[in-house]
Amino acid sequence: MIKELILSTGTGVVVGFIFAVLKLPIPAPPAFQGIMGIVGIFLGYQLYKFFF
Secondary structure (H helix, E strand, C coil): CHHHHHHHHHHHHHHHHHHHHCCCCCCCCCCHHHHHHHHHHHHHHHHHHHHC
C-alpha cells in the first residue's frame, strides 16, 4: 500500500509539473473545498464497501 501511495503521489507531482510547464489548467479542483469534496466521495464509497 505504501508503494502505491508513493507512486501515485509521484505521478501526480510529475503530471502537475508538466501541466505547469505547458501552462495548462490543472484537471483538479482549484480550491481546498473541492479537494475535500473528492476525499469525502472516496470515504463514503469506502464506508459503504466496509459495511455492505
